[in-house]
Amino acid sequence: MSVDHVLTTCPYCGTGCNFFLQVVDNRLVGIVPCKTDEISLGRLCVKGYNAHAFVHHPDRLKHPLVKDGGHMRQASWDEAYDKIVAEIKRIRDKHGPDSVIVLASAKCTNEENYLFQKLARAAIGTNNVDHCARLCHASTVTGLLTSFGSGAMTNTIPEFGDADCVLVTGSNTLEAHPLIGARIMHAMDKGAKVIVVDPRDTPLSRIAFLSLSQKPGTDIAWINGMINVIVQEGLVDDDFVKARTTDFDKVKDLVRAYTPGKVEEITGIPKEKLMAAARAYATSPKAMIAYAMGVTQHSNGTNIVKALANLAMVAGHLGKESTGVNPLRGQCNVQGACDAGGLPNLYPGYQRVDDPAAKDKFEKAWGVALQDKPGRTLTCAMKDAMIGKIKAMVIFGENVMLSDPDLTHVEQALKELEFLAVADIFMSETAQMADVVLPAACYAEKEGTFTNTDRAVRLLRKAVDAPGEARPDWQIACELGRRLGSKGFDFSSPSEIMDEMANLTPIYGGISFDRIDKELLRWPCPAKDHPGTRILHTQKFTKGLGTFSPVEHAPPAEVPSEEYPLILTTGRNLFHYHTGTMTRRSPMLERLSPEPYVEVNNSDAKAHGISEDDRVSVSTRRGTITLKARVTDRIIPGSIFIPFHYAEAPANRLTNAALDPIANIPELKVCAAKIEKA
Amino acid sequence: MVEEHGNVAPIMIPKGKEIGKVRIDVPYQVVTVLANLYPWLSKGKIAVVTRRCDEKAFAEYFKRDLMDKSRIVMIGLACGKDQIARCRCTDPVPSKVHLGEPNKGVEKDDLAEKLGKMPPAERLDFWVAQYRKCNKCFGCTITCPVCFCDDCVLEDRTFVAEKGIPPGMAFHMVRTMHMADKCIECGECERACPAEIPLLTMRKMLAKDMKELYNFTSGDEKIVSPLNTTLDGEPMEDECHEC
Numbered sequence: 001m002s003v004d005h006v007l008t009t010c011p012y013c014g015t016g017c018n019f020f021l022q023v024v025d026n027r028l029v030g031i032v033p034c035k036t037d038e039i040s041l042g043r044l045c046v047k048g049y050n051a052h053a054f055v056h057h058p059d060r061l062k063h064p065l066v067k068d069g070g071h072m073r074q075a076s077w078d079e080a081y082d083k084i085v086a087e088i089k090r091i092r093d094k095h096g097p098d099s100v101i102v103l104a105s106a107k108c109t110n111e112e113n114y115l116f117q118k119l120a121r122a123a124i125g126t127n128n129v130d131h132c133a134r135l136c137h138a139s140t141v142t143g144l145l146t147s148f149g150s151g152a153m154t155n156t157i158p159e160f161g162d163a164d165c166v167l168v169t170g171s172n173t174l175e176a177h178p179l180i181g182a183r184i185m186h187a188m189d190k191g192a193k194v195i196v197v198d199p200r201d202t203p204l205s206r207i208a209f210l211s212l213s214q215k216p217g218t219d220i221a222w223i224n225g226m227i228n229v230i231v232q233e234g235l236v237d238d239d240f241v242k243a244r245t246t247d248f249d250k251v252k253d254l255v256r257a258y259t260p261g262k263v264e265e266i267t268g269i270p271k272e273k274l275m276a277a278a279r280a281y282a283t284s285p286k287a288m289i290a291y292a293m294g295v296t297q298h299s300n301g302t303n304i305v306k307a308l309a310n311l312a313m314v315a316g317h318l319g320k321e322s323t324g325v326n327p328l329r330g331q332c333n334v335q336g337a338c339d340a341g342g343l344p345n346l347y348p349g350y351q352r353v354d355d356p357a358a359k360d361k362f363e364k365a366w367g368v369a370l371q372d373k374p375g376r377t378l379t380c381a382m383k384d385a386m387i388g389k390i391k392a393m394v395i396f397g398e399n400v401m402l403s404d405p406d407l408t409h410v411e412q413a414l415k416e417l418e419f420l421a422v423a424d425i426f427m428s429e430t431a432q433m434a435d436v437v438l439p440a441a442c443y444a445e446k447e448g449t450f451t452n453t454d455r456a457v458r459l460l461r462k463a464v465d466a467p468g469e470a471r472p473d474w475q476i477a478c479e480l481g482r483r484l485g486s487k488g489f490d491f492s493s494p495s496e497i498m499d500e501m502a503n504l505t506p507i508y509g510g511i512s513f514d515r516i517d518k519e520l521l522r523w524p525c526p527a528k529d530h531p532g533t534r535i536l537h538t539q540k541f542t543k544g545l546g547t548f549s550p551v552e553h554a555p556p557a558e559v560p561s562e563e564y565p566l567i568l569t570t571g572r573n574l575f576h577y578h579t580g581t582m583t584r585r586s587p588m589l590e591r592l593s594p595e596p597y598v599e600v601n602n603s604d605a606k607a608h609g610i611s612e613d614d615r616v617s618v619s620t621r622r623g624t625i626t627l628k629a630r631v632t633d634r635i636i637p638g639s640i641f642i643p644f645h646y647a648e649a650p651a652n653r654l655t656n657a658a659l660d661p662i663a664n665i666p667e668l669k670v671c672a673a674k675i676e677k678a
Numbered sequence: 679m680v681e682e683h684g685n686v687a688p689i690m691i692p693k694g695k696e697i698g699k700v701r702i703d704v705p706y707q708v709v710t711v712l713a714n715l716y717p718w719l720s721k722g723k724i725a726v727v728t729r730r731c732d733e734k735a736f737a738e739y740f741k742r743d744l745m746d747k748s749r750i751v752m753i754g755l756a757c758g759k760d761q762i763a764r765c766r767c768t769d770p771v772p773s774k775v776h777l778g779e780p781n782k783g784v785e786k787d788d789l790a791e792k793l794g795k796m797p798p799a800e801r802l803d804f805w806v807a808q809y810r811k812c813n814k815c816f817g818c819t820i821t822c823p824v825c826f827c828d829d830c831v832l833e834d835r836t837f838v839a840e841k842g843i844p845p846g847m848a849f850h851m852v853r854t855m856h857m858a859d860k861c862i863e864c865g866e867c868e869r870a871c872p873a874e875i876p877l878l879t880m881r882k883m884l885a886k887d888m889k890e891l892y893n894f895t896s897g898d899e900k901i902v903s904p905l906n907t908t909l910d911g912e913p914m915e916d917e918c919h920e921c
Contacts, residue, residue, distance in 0.1 A: 003690040003715060007683050020687060022714050030714035033821070033870065035704050036685040043872040045815045174813050175843065182872035185811050189874065203843045207810055459683075518684035574814065574843055588816075591833055 001025060006463040007034060009450050011107065011443040012047045012577050014329035015157065015179045016452025019044060021052055021444055021463040028052040028444060028464055038520055039157055039456065045178030046589065047577060052444070053586035055464065059426055061439035062468025072437065077469065077479075080436050084394070085483045087419040087435070088124060091392045097125035097371075101381045101390055104131040104342030105397035106334035108473050109448025109460060111497035113333070113340035114348060115477035115489070116396055120375070122366045123486035127353050127375030128390075131342045132398055133334050134378040135405075138663035139296040140327040141338060141350075143305025147313075149543025151350070152335060154324030154536045155288060156454040156522065161186040163322040165284035167277070169197040169219070169308075170294020170669075174204045175574040177328050177453075180290070193280045197222065197269075198294060199569060200599075200641055201634035210277050213636045214267040216567045217556035217670040219295060222274060223307040224553065225263030227314050228255040229278035236282075237316025245313050245546040254550040266553060268636070282315045286322035292330065293571070297668040299658045303551040313546050319537040329453035331578070332443070336451030339508070339523065340501060344375030349505035365504055366488050377664040379404070379657065385413035392419040394480075396473055397440060401429035402579035402647055405655040405666040406622050423476055426581045429647055440473050441466035448474065448494045449513075455522040455533075457511050556670040557658030560638070564620060564672035566604065567639045568654055571669075576645035584645070596627040596646035600675060604638065605631040608675055615678040618642065620671050623653035626678045640675060644668075679704055679727075690715065690724075702727065702755060702777065705765070707866040709735040709823035716745060728752040730772045731765075731864035734897025735823035738860050741899050744826055756780045765865045766878065789879045790886075805850075805880070811873035812844040818853065818867035818877055824860040824896075831856060858884055859903035862896050 005020040017040035022030040031052050035042030064080035065072040075083075091099055102124070104116040113131070120129035133141070141151035148154070160166060160183035174181035181204055188194050188207065196205035197212040197219075205211040214222050230236055231252055241248050260271030281287050289312055295304045309325055317323040329335045341348035351358035354372050363370050376384055382404065384390040393414070404410045414420060414433050422431040423438040431437045445466040451457050466472070474494055481489030491497050495513040502508045510525040510532075521532035536542065560567060575593035576583040583589045598618055600610060610616055610629050617626045618640065627642070627649040635641050644651040656671040680689045680698040688711045691697060709732050712724070726732065733752060739745040754772035759781050762770045768783040793801050819825050819832060831852055832838055838849045861881050868878040888894045892904035 001692075001719065003719075005688050005690075005711075007685060007687060018685070022711070024715060024718040027718075029718055032688055032706070032711055032714075033817075034685055034687070035706060035869075041872075043815070043817060043870055045813065045872070049816060049820050178813050178815060179872055181813065182874075185873055203813065520684075588833070592814075 004463070005032060006461050008444065008461045008463065009332065009458040010044070010048050010051055011332050011582070012051065013177050014331055014334060014453035015039065015177050016332070016450060016454075016456055016458050017044055017048055017179055018458065019048060019051070023463050026464050028055050039452070040179055043179060043182065046575060046592070047583060050583075050586045050588050053588065054582045055442055055444050056467070057585045059585060060467045060470070061425060061427060061437065062470060063439060064469070065437040067435045080438060081479055081483055083436050084421045084480060088392060088394070088484065091418060092124060095391050098128060098375070099389065099391040100124050100126055101128035101130070101376060101393050103378060103393065103395040103398050103400070104129055104337055105473070106132050106331035106337045107397045108337070109333060109446070109494060110336040110340045110451060110457070110501065111448050111494040112396070112473040112477060113337045113342045114497055114501045115474055115481070117341040117348070118366065118488070119477050119481050121362070121370055122368045122488065123481045123484040125371065127344050127371050127373065128381065129342055129375060130344050130378040130381065131337050132331070132378070132403055133338050133343070134664060135297070135403060135666065135668065136293055136330050136334060137296050137327055138377075138665040139298075139301030139305050139660055141343075142663040143302045144309060144325065144327070145350070146549060147306055147309035147547055148325075148537055148541045150536055151338070152536070153326045153328075153454050154318060155322065155326055156534050157183060159322040160184050160288060160290070163187045163192050163286050163288045165193045165195070165280055165287035167195045167197070167281050167287065167289045168204060169289070169291050170296070171290055171292035171328055172198070172200065172202040172204070172571060173290065173292075173328065174202065176292065176330065176572050178574065180328060184290070193284060195277045195280060197277070199636050199639050210273060210280065212269045212273050212277060214269050215636070216569050216639055217298065218267040218553065219298070219304045220300065220307050220551055221258060221263050221266040221553040222269055223304070223311055224255045224258040224551075225260060225274050226278040226281065227251065227311055228258045229260065229275050230282045230314050231255065233279065235279070236314055240316030240318075241313065244319075244541065245548060247548040248314075250550040251310050251314075251548040254552065281311075286320070287315065287317045288323055288326060289317070290326045290328055292328045294669060296327070296665060298670065299557045299660050299667040300554050301660045301665045302662040303549075306549040307551050309546070310548050313548060318546070319535065319539070321535065324535070327453070332452075333450040335453055335455065336449065336457070339451055339505070344377055347504075348501055349507045362504065368486070379659055379664045379666055382410055382413040385416050388416065391417060393417055393421070395420070395422045395430060396477075397424050399424075399428040399430045399579040399581060401433065402644070402650055402652060405652055405657040405668055407650055407652045408623055409657060423473055424581075425470070426585070428579065428581050438476055439468065439470035440476065441470050445470070446472035446474070446494070449498065449516065451523070456520050457508070457516050457523065458520075459513065459516055557667050558621075558656050558671045560672045564674045566673045566675060568618065568620060568671050568673035569639060569641050569669050570644045570651045570655060571641065572645065573643045576643065578645065580645040580647065596643070596649035597630045598627055598675070599630045599632050599635045599641040601635050601637045601639070602631055602633055604640070604675070605629065608677065610675070610677055616675050617678045618654060618673055618675050620654040620656070620673045622656070625649040625651070625653050640673060679706055703758070703761070705761060705869065707821060707823050707864055708732050709739075710821050710866065713823065713826065723749050723751055725751040725753055727755050727777065728772055729755050729757055730770050731767070731862050732823070733772050734862035735864065737897050737899045738824045738862065739826070753777065766882070767863075787879055787882050789876055790882050793879070793883065806847065808875045809847060809850050810844050811875060812850070813873060814843050814845050814849075815872060817870035817872065821866045821870040822857070823864060823866065824857070824862060854880060854884060857881070858888055859894065859905045860896055861885065
C-alpha cells in the first residue's frame with residue numbers, strides 16, 4: 001500500500017492555489033490545503049476542496065474514438081493519429097494551411113500550449129491558433145498593451161490584503177476568485193475602503209464601503225466620470241502624470257463632458273456616490289483596481305480596459321506596492337496560454353508575428369519558414385467556417401459548444417467543417433460533434449506548469465495515472481507534430497519543453513522546473529539568477545511612457561427594444577466552473593447547485609407575473625431557453641442574469657456574438673432579452 | 679510533516695523508510711488528514727505524531743467506534759509557546775510527551791472575554807457581521823477533525839437553502855450546535871477560514887456553556903455526550919454513532 005501527498009496546482013480559477021492531493025494506491029481520496037502556500041495561505045474554496053472528485057469519474061474518456069458512418073467507435077491511437085494527420089494534410093494541400101485552425105486551451109499547461117502553437121505555426125504552417133482567452137480577457141491584452149505595454153496583472157494577489165482602497169468592477173470576486181476575494185476582505189477588516197461597481201449585487205458588494213450599480217454596457221461613462229471628478233477636485237497625481245505618462249491632455253479634455261449629472265443619466269449611478277467613489281480611490285495612499293469579464297466582454301471591451309488604465313494613471317496608482325490595474329484571469333492557465341503564444345498574432349512572450357526580428361528568431365529556432373500574417377481569432381474562425389474559409393479544426397480541451405456566444409451559429413459552423421478533432425477528458429458537447437476524439441490526461445495525471453493570474457508559474461505534479469489509454473496533451477501534440485513530418489517535437493518531458501520555451505521567451509528566460517519546484521517565481525523573470533517580478537512598471541512602463549487613450553462611451557451592440565425589453569447578462573456562480581464538465585461531475589458541487597436559473601428583479605418578476613421557482617422561458621433574437629426563476633433584489637430592475645455553466649439551459653444560446661473590433665471579444669455581458677412564464 | 683518543494687507537507691510513510699526533513703512547526707490537523715485515508719488503510723498499525731488536540735480528536739473517534747483504537751499508536755507532541763499563543767490553547771500537553779517540551783496553556787481568549795461583556799444585541803451584531811463574510815467554502819467542515827457524518831446537515835435544504843452566499847445564519851448556527859458535543863477546540867476551522875471569522879472563539883464560548891450546563895468536556899473517551907443520552911437514563915434505541 002502506498003500513501004502520498006502530492007503538491008499541485010488547482011485546476012479551476014486563475015488564482016492558482018496549491019494543495020495536496022491525497023493518493024492511496026493510485027487513487028485520489030481527498031485534498032489537503034497547503035498551509036505554507038503564499039497564494040492560498042492554506043485555504044481553499046468549495047471548488048478547490050472538491051478538485052479531486054471528477055478525476056476518477058466513470059465518464060472519463062479512456063480510448064480514442066473515430067466517427068464511422070455517423071457513429072463513434074473505439075479506435076487505436078495509431079488509427080486516430082493517422083486519420084487526423086491524413087485529413088489535415090489533405091485539407092492543407094487543397095485549401096492552403098490557413099484553412100486549418102488549432103484551438104489551444106486555458107486548461108492545459110504552458111508546455112502544452114507552447115506545443116499547440118508550434119504545431120499550428122511550424123507543423124501546419126498557419127498562425128491560426130487561438131483559445132478561449134478570446135472570450136474572456138482578449139480586450140485586456142489589447143487594452144493594457146496599448147496603455148502600459150504589458151497585458152497582465154500589474155501587481156500580485158497578496159498585495160490586495162494590504163491595500164487602503166480596492167475598486168472592484170465587473171468581477172464577482174468572492175464567487176469567481178474566492179481566495180482573491182478573501183484577500184480583499186482581509187484589507188476591509190483592516191479598514192480598507194472597498195468600492196464595487198456592478199449591475200449585480202454580489203457577496204462582496206453587500207459588505208463593501210460603496211456599492212454602485214451601473215446599467216450594463218455603460219462602463220466608460222462612469223470611469224470617465226470618475227476621472228472628471230478627480231480632475232475637477234484637484235486630485236490628479238501631477239508628478240506621476242508628468243514624469244511617467246503621455247497624452248493626458250487628450251483625456252482631460254474629453255472627460256470634461258462626463259459630469260456627474262450626465263453620468264447619472266447614462267449609468268443610473270447617483271452622482272453623490274460617483275463622487276464619493278472617485279474621492280476614495282484617488283485619495284487613498286494604496287489603491288488597487290481589480291476587474292474581470294464584466295469589463296472585458298463587451299463590444300468596446302478594449303476601450304473600457306483603456307479607460308480603467310487612464311483612471312489608475314490619473315491617480316498615480318501604479319508601479320507601487322498594493323496599487324495597479326489587475327485583471328483577474330478566470331481559468332487555471334489562461335494567463336499561461338496567452339504567455340505561451342496561443343494567440344494568432346503573438347509568439348510566446350507577446351512577440352508579434354509581424355515583427356521581422358521575432359519571426360527570424362523563431363524560424364531559426366524551429367528550422368522552418370513562418371508566416372508573418374496574423375492568424376484568425378477563435379470568434380472570426382467560427383464565422384469563417386460558415387463560409388467555408390476554415391475547413392478543419394483541432395481543438396484541445398475547449399468546449400466551444402457551451403462557452404462561445406450564439407451557440408446555434410457555433411453548431412452550424414462546426415457542422416460546416418470538413419474535419420473536426422477534439423482532445424478532451426470528457427465527452428463534451430463539442431467532442432460529440434468531432435470526427436476524431438482523443439482521450440486526454442487531466443491536471444492530476446501529468447507534469448507541467450500553470451501561470452496564475454498574478455504571473456506566478458506554478459507546477460503540476462503527477463499524482464495518479466490517466467484512465468485507460470488517455471495521454472497528456474503534450475504527448476498528443478508531439479506525436480501529431482512528428483507525424484506531420486515536422487522536426488522539433490521530440491520531447492521526453494514537459495521540463496524539456498519549458499527549457500525550449502524559456503530560451504525563446506525573454507519574460508520566461510529564467511524559468512525552469514528545477515527553480516519553480518522550490519520557489520514562487522513571477523514573470524518577467526529574464527535570467528536564471530533573476531528573482532522574478534512582483535510589481536510591474538515600477539520605474540517605467542514596459543513600453544516606456546504610459547499612454548492615456550481618450551475613449552468615449554458607446555452604447556452596447558444590442559439595446560433593449562419593445563419586443564426585448566430586458567438586458568441579459570451572463571456569468572458564473574461559486575459552485576461551478578465554466579461549462580461544468582468537471583464541476584458538474586463532482587457530487588458535492590452538483591448537490592449544492594444542481595440546476596440552471598435566471599435571476600430576475602422583484603419588480604420585473606411582478607410585472608411578468610413570475611414567482612420564485614416558476615419555469616420561465618428567456619428569449620433573445622438568437623434563441624430561447626427554459627429554466628427556473630430566482631426572484632431577487634440582487635440584480636437591478638431591467639436586467640436579468642443567467643450563469644453559463646448549464647448545458648440543459650445554455651445561456652450562450654442567447655448571447656450576442658457582436659465583436660470588439662480590436663480584441664475580437666464577443667459581447668457576452670449585454671444583449672436584449674425577454675422573459676415569459678413557460 | 680516534512681519539508682519538500684519549498685513547502686511543508688503532511689506525510690505518511692511505510693515502516694522502515696527514510697522520513698526526510700521533519701517539521702513540527704506547521705499546524706496541520708493530522709486527524710483530519712488521517713480520517714480521509716483511514717477507510718482505505720485496511721490493516722496494520724498507524725503511528726501518528728499527536729498534539730493534545732489530536733489526542734482529543736482521536737478520543738471522539740474511539741468513543742463512537744469510528745476508528746480502531748488498537749491500530750493507533752500516538753507519539754505525543756507538546757506544542758511550543760508560539761503555537762499555544764496562536765491557538766489561544768488552554769490544554770496543550772498530551773498525556774505522554776515524546777517530542778517537545780511541555781508548556782503551560784493560556785488562560786483566556788481575549789475576544790471571548792470582550793464579547794462576554796457585551797450586551798447580547800451588540801454581540802449578535804458582531805457575529806452577524808462576521809458571518810456575512812462567509813463564502814461557503816465548507817473549509818470549517820472539511821478540515822474539521824471531528825466532522826464525521828456521512829450526510830452533512832449543512833447540505834440539507836430544510837436547514838440551509840441552496841441559493842444564498844453568504845449562506846445565512848442558519849448555516850452557522852446549525853454547525854455551531856451540531857459540533858457542541860464534539861469540538862475539541864483545535865482551531866482548524868478558524869485557520870481554514872478564508873474570511874478569518876473567529877470561529878475558535880465561538881467554539882470556546884460554546885464549550886464554556888457545555889461545561890457549565892452539562893458538566894461536559896469533549897475529547898475524553900469516558901464522558902458520554904449529553905446530547906446522546908435520554909433524560910431518564912434509559913439507553914436510546916437506534917443510537918446514531920455519528921452524532
